[in-house]
Amino acid sequence: MVFLCEMKMHANNLTHIQNLCRIGCLAVSSKGRSGGLAMMWFMGFYGHEDPNIRNRSWDILKRVGRFVREDWIDEFRDVLEELALVDIKTDRGWFTWVNNREGNDLVKGRLDRFVMSANAISNFPFIATNVIRQAKSDHDEVIMDTMGRKPREDLKDPRIFFKFDAC
Numbered sequence: 001m002v003f004l005c006e007m008k009m010h011a012n013n014l015t016h017i018q019n020l021c022r023i024g025c026l027a028v029s030s031k032g033r034s035g036g037l038a039m040m041w042f043m044g045f046y047g048h049e050d051p052n053i054r055n056r057s058w059d060i061l062k063r064v065g066r067f068v069r070e071d072w073i074d075e076f077r078d079v080l081e082e083l084a085l086v087d088i089k090t091d092r093g094w095f096t097w098v099n100n101r102e103g104n105d106l107v108k109g110r111l112d113r114f115v116m117s118a119n120a121i122s123n124f125p126f127i128a129t130n131v132i133r134q135a136k137s138d139h140d141e142v143i144m145d146t147m148g149r150k151p152r153e154d155l156k157d158p159r160i161f162f163k164f165d166a167c
Contacts, residue, residue, distance in 0.1 A: 002085070002115060007036040014038055017082075021075045080115065088114040088121075088144070093131025096140045112142045126150040 011027035018025045023040050030036030048057045079085075095108035114129055121127070128148025132141040 002038075002040040002079075004038040004040075005036075006030075006034070006120075007038055008034065009036055011036075011038070014040070017079055021079055084118045085115040086118050086121065088116055088127065088129050090129045090131050090142065091148070093133075093140070096131055096142060098138055098140075100138050111139075114142065114144050 008030045011029040014025055014027050017023070018040070025038060025040045027038040028036060048054045095110050096112040097109045099105070099107045101107070116124075116127075124146050126147050126149040127144065129142055129144045130148075132143055134140050
């Protein structure tokens with residue numbers, strides 16, 4: 001999934017990319033030189049949570065796979081390059097999915113990412129992203145904080161604190 005905010009363009013300008021890559025797209029046009037949103041998705045899939053019927057999910061994915069061209073990942077990379085989008089690396093955590101198995105059967109993957117215009121990154125010097133473990137899911141949450149790395153102004157040297165407790 002790709003989410004673009006402040007894209008400063010008319011929603012119709014995304015039609016070329018949408019048709020080229022055969023992706024879904026919802027967009028809101030900008031007003032003048034401000035605003036504009038777009039959410040684009042290439043393929044999203046989440047298997048059934050019940051392991052007893054999860055094989056039905058895999059059958060659906062196999063049927064979809066027959067209609068998807070093999071080079072769609074290359075096209076996705078081309079769009080990222082054309083739009084000058086870069087991957088925002090996470091500060092804490094890396095993997096966003098784990099299969100919850102043990103030993104050699106354990107598999108972890110980084111499925112979710114934030115991408116941003118290379119030019120826009122300079123406007124957010126304190127940006128931070130973190131992976132937050134979800135206890136009841138095999139899929140973790142990724143949170144972006146645009147002020148996450150901003151130095152705190154109220155930090156004081158802990159050596160000068162004096163605490164007294166009268167008991």
